[in-house]
Amino acid sequence: MFEFTKEQEMIRAMVREFADTELAPKALEFDRKGEFPLEQVRKLGALGIIGIASSREYGGSKAGHLPAVIAVEEIARVYPSLAFILEVEQAPLYMIETWGTPDQKQAWLPPLIRGERIAAVAATEPTGGSDLSTLNTTAVANGDDYLLNGRKVYITNGGVGDWVLVLARTGERASILALEKGAPGFVVSRRQEMMGFRSGDVCELGFSNCRVPKTNLIGKEGGGQAIAMATFTVSRAAVGAVGLGIARGAFDIALKYAKERVLYGKPIANLQAIQFMLVDMDTEIDAARWLIYHPAACLDRGMGPRDIGKLSARAKYIGGEVAASVTMKAMQILGGYGVSPEYHLTRLLADAVEIFPATGTPQIMKFIQALEIVK
Amino acid sequence: MSLRILVCVKQVPDPEQFDRITLDPDTGSINRGGIPPVTNPADRHAVEEALRIREILGGSVTVLTMGPPQARKCLEDALAMGADRGVLLCDMAFAGADTLATAAVLAAGIRSAGEFDLVLCGNESVDGATGQVPAQLAETLGWPRVTHVRKIEVKAEENRALVEREIEGGFLRVDVTLPVVIAVVKRINRYRLPTIFGILEAGKKEIVEVGCATCENCGLAAGAMGLGGSPTRVVGVFQAPRKRRVEMIGGEPRDAARALVQKLREMGAL
Numbered sequence: 001m002f003e004f005t006k007e008q009e010m011i012r013a014m015v016r017e018f019a020d021t022e023l024a025p026k027a028l029e030f031d032r033k034g035e036f037p038l039e040q041v042r043k044l045g046a047l048g049i050i051g052i053a054s055s056r057e058y059g060g061s062k063a064g065h066l067p068a069v070i071a072v073e074e075i076a077r078v079y080p081s082l083a084f085i086l087e088v089e090q091a092p093l094y095m096i097e098t099w100g101t102p103d104q105k106q107a108w109l110p111p112l113i114r115g116e117r118i119a120a121v122a123a124t125e126p127t128g129g130s131d132l133s134t135l136n137t138t139a140v141a142n143g144d145d146y147l148l149n150g151r152k153v154y155i156t157n158g159g160v161g162d163w164v165l166v167l168a169r170t171g172e173r174a175s176i177l178a179l180e181k182g183a184p185g186f187v188v189s190r191r192q193e194m195m196g197f198r199s200g201d202v203c204e205l206g207f208s209n210c211r212v213p214k215t216n217l218i219g220k221e222g223g224g225q226a227i228a229m230a231t232f233t234v235s236r237a238a239v240g241a242v243g244l245g246i247a248r249g250a251f252d253i254a255l256k257y258a259k260e261r262v263l264y265g266k267p268i269a270n271l272q273a274i275q276f277m278l279v280d281m282d283t284e285i286d287a288a289r290w291l292i293y294h295p296a297a298c299l300d301r302g303m304g305p306r307d308i309g310k311l312s313a314r315a316k317y318i319g320g321e322v323a324a325s326v327t328m329k330a331m332q333i334l335g336g337y338g339v340s341p342e343y344h345l346t347r348l349l350a351d352a353v354e355i356f357p358a359t360g361t362p363q364i365m366k367f368i369q370a371l372e373i374v375k
Numbered sequence: 376m377s378l379r380i381l382v383c384v385k386q387v388p389d390p391e392q393f394d395r396i397t398l399d400p401d402t403g404s405i406n407r408g409g410i411p412p413v414t415n416p417a418d419r420h421a422v423e424e425a426l427r428i429r430e431i432l433g434g435s436v437t438v439l440t441m442g443p444p445q446a447r448k449c450l451e452d453a454l455a456m457g458a459d460r461g462v463l464l465c466d467m468a469f470a471g472a473d474t475l476a477t478a479a480v481l482a483a484g485i486r487s488a489g490e491f492d493l494v495l496c497g498n499e500s501v502d503g504a505t506g507q508v509p510a511q512l513a514e515t516l517g518w519p520r521v522t523h524v525r526k527i528e529v530k531a532e533e534n535r536a537l538v539e540r541e542i543e544g545g546f547l548r549v550d551v552t553l554p555v556v557i558a559v560v561k562r563i564n565r566y567r568l569p570t571i572f573g574i575l576e577a578g579k580k581e582i583v584e585v586g587c588a589t590c591e592n593c594g595l596a597a598g599a600m601g602l603g604g605s606p607t608r609v610v611g612v613f614q615a616p617r618k619r620r621v622e623m624i625g626g627e628p629r630d631a632a633r634a635l636v637q638k639l640r641e642m643g644a645l
Contacts, residue, residue, distance in 0.1 A: 008456060010574045017567055048571030061571040 002290070002297075003279075011052075011067045015074040018047065018232060027079035031347055036160050037082055037199055044086060045115020054093050058109035065234070065296040067239040075189050076245020077195050077252070080351035081199040083245055084358070087238040088156045088200075091231050092119035092165050095176065099219035099227055108163065108178070120161035122152040122205055123228055133225075137207065139168040139177055140215070146170070148185070148210040154357075158203030158310050159188045166207070167224050174224035178216040185210030196350035225371040230305035236312040240292040241318025243355045247288065247326035254330035257337070274333060280325045287324035291315050310372040316355075317365035323352035377434035380425045381491045383481055383512070384438055384453060386420040386446040387502040398614050405612060414449040417497025422557050423455045423566035424527060425495050426611055432531050435459045441469055441480055452590035452594060454577040455569035461582035462488045468587040471602030474503070478511035483581045485516065485605055488583070489634060493536070497556040498523055509558035521549050522558040529553075 002014070023040060030037050039335050044050050053068045054060025068090060076083035096108050096119075111117040125136055137150025148168055160163065164179045164186075179186055189204040219227050227370070255278060258269035268274045295311035305312075327349045331338035356362055388396065388410040397406045403428055425436045438453040440446050441464035450461035464484040472480065485491060494516075499506035506522070525546065526539035531553075540547045540607030541560060569577070591597060624631045624638075639645045 006451070007574055007578060010451070010569070010577070011571060014455075014568050014571075014574065046570070047568060049572075052571055061575055063571050063575060067571070 002293075003140055007063065008067055008070060011063060012070050012074060014047070015049065015071045015157045017076075017080045019075050019277075020274075023082060024078040025074065027081070028077075028341070028344065028347065030124070031081055032198075032341075034198045036201045037079075037085070038160070040082055041085060041118065042115040044082075045113065050086065050089055050115050050138040051093070051109075051113030053090065054109065054113055058097065058105055061095075061111075065237070065299040066293060069237050069293060069296040072241040073245040073248070076242045076351075077249040079350065080242055080246050080249075080354075081197045083242045084197045084200050084239075084351075084354070085157060087235060087242055088121070089119065090238055091121045091235045091321075092163070094234055095165055095218055095227055095231050096178075097321055098230075099176075099223070101215075103215070104178070104218065117162040118157050118160050119163045119165065120155050120157035120177070121165045121167075121228075121231070122158065123167045124152060124153045124154050126151060126153050132133050135167065135169045135174055137166065137168040139166075139170045139175060139212065141170070142211075144214055145211040146214060146217070148177065148179065148207040148212050150207050151189075152205040152207075154192060155203050155205055156197070156200050159191060159201045160203050164205065165218065166212075167228055170221050170224075173222035174228070175221050175225055176224040177212045178218060178219040179207075179210065180216075183210055183212070194354065196347075196352070196354035198347075198350070233305040233309055233312050234299065236359055236365075237292055237294075237296040237318035239355060239358050240315035240317075242358075243319025243321075243323035243352065244285065244288055244292050246323040246348050246355075247281070247285050248350050250323075250327040250330040250345060251278075251285060252335040253344060254278065254281065257343075258333050277329050277333060281329050282320050284326055288318045291318045310369045313360075313365040313368035316359060317362050317369075318350070320352070320355035320358075320362060324349070327352050364365075378428060378432045378493060378529060379435055379437075379489070379491045380428060380489065380493045380495065381437045381455065381485055382418070382421050382425045383494065383496045383508075384422065384449050385415045385497070386412045386440065386442050386449045387415045387500055387501050389413045390416065390501045393501075395565055398612055404539050412445065412448065415454055415497050415500045415502075416640065417499060417501075417559065417561055418449075419456075419497075419566045420459060420561050420563050421495040421497050422456055423564050424559055425493075426567070427458045427564065428527065428529055429495070432529060434492075437462060437491070439471075439481065439484055439488065440464065441477060441484065450582055451577050452569070454580045454582075455573040456567060457573060458580075460580055463582055463584045464586075464590075466586040466590075466600075467586055468597060472600065472606065473605035473607040474507035474601075475511055475606060476600055476604035477605060478508050478515050479595055480590055481508070481517035482514050483593040483595040484585050485512075486593040487585055487589050492531075493529065493553060494518075494556045496543055496558045497531075498560050505560055506558075513556035516554075516556065518554050518556055519551050520556040520558070521551055524557050524559045525563050527557060527559070527563070528638045552573070 002362050048061045051060030052063045055175040056062050072083045072087050138342050139146035141149045162181050166179050185208045189205045189206045192202045216265040258274050260269050261268045295315050298308050307320050308345050331345050337343045388407045392410045427438050436458040437460050438450050438458045439462040447463050471481050496509040521538050521540050523541045524538045525541050528537045535552050538549050540549050624634050
């Protein structure tokens, strides 16, 4: 039987307390205003949560990938937008630490881990995200620099990001370049209005003859697609964990309501129709939970992205499914209150739906799994 | 001068889940089954205050608790916050203690753990809520005590502390010599959460387990411990009845208000 370590349990308790005391009172307001929770991101840094899977050498705690998933889940319970911001931050950290040069790691990782700086990964373009072979953004060598041209869309943390790790075509193949905020020719074209994750900063970015020093190339020239694929594979469990957290948040709201709401003289939790819905929700959550923890636990046991392709695609897929399914059931239990924003479920449902396209649609997730199942 | 601080902490059932506590009508005992244990809330503020004082003056913070083996958890939580080492007073001989027997064992445990300049406690626990232990502990140690404290300023070089003690309608400013037992109220500070680093480091810190024999070596007679050493007994517990009655008063606001006042008068509430 799988058991969490004492440290993992303590990390969960700490993040839960932080979420309940610091985030829950503010989440609704932040999302309503579409405000980026900068102060809360800084607090995540101060508590060591951002660098939870990063090396100690750069200020991380190297607690592991499973603790990262646990932290994302606990935050998503009350504030999915911030959980998604935290999840997105893990991708550049992983890219820089795994493929960056010693100088890049030393310069970029510590302020990112402390939450003083924010990074984004820019892969998706207007023509799509999952098929990276159709990349239109280009980076052409020019002296000591690359000249970057193109457009990226749906880039989380795109506006607030101090560094954007851009996937661009360098000749036949793709590369990853770290672009610094304020570089001439780099514009945040617009903030994109989204249904959910409303305090996430989702932006369209434009590059026009934008100079990026060659020293900002991450990994080898032409190695970008492999880096992006491996990074997305690693980070998918955490995307699933956002869904798991949403489902748990919705379940808690529904259970509390069912115990308090009196109908025909007794709480509706006494009605078998409601009990069976709660049982289904609880079962779905537990089933998803272990699928989501599994790839993260594999990484902590020393496996690499190549070993967990199917597991992580499945984790992300089930995270979206459980979030949407449980939140919809919770809405039914709450009746009219379920569709009132004050009761949080409309926000959770909007956030649940956002998980479907994040790092690839459910169909892409099935495609990845099929590659391994039907090979 | 660096300060040697000891903080007494207690594990209690999670107050957030007190609504799940039931009473056994036959035995009169409190059934806390299934309610997860946590560190007594006021004690977390005491740990925080100790860490703040250490940050200013330097020194060490030792956390101490008396309880069953699982009470180790509240020491680990304090170590994760930043305390340096833990002492777990754990022995069947300590079981069933009232506040006096608890204070006696705590005092022996403190003596066994070394020399201290300052002992901090939460003002009271959320489960027993007697608020007796800090005063009885100070008495047993032969030290001065200040309870209901909302502010502490330690003048280590002068071997004294200036503290503010809450009283009804105001506060007292107390100048007290060290060593001293100080019981703090929650308002004294906002406690920190442990960081991920703190949690990972906590497992490497020392927790010393102290049993009956060590306490005897520190001068405490076995008969003064646990149930046998407790002059008070809980002879019964009862649940206060909570009755609610709802009556809707309709009509024009002016008439409804009159009717409401009339009803409240009849009930003796006005």
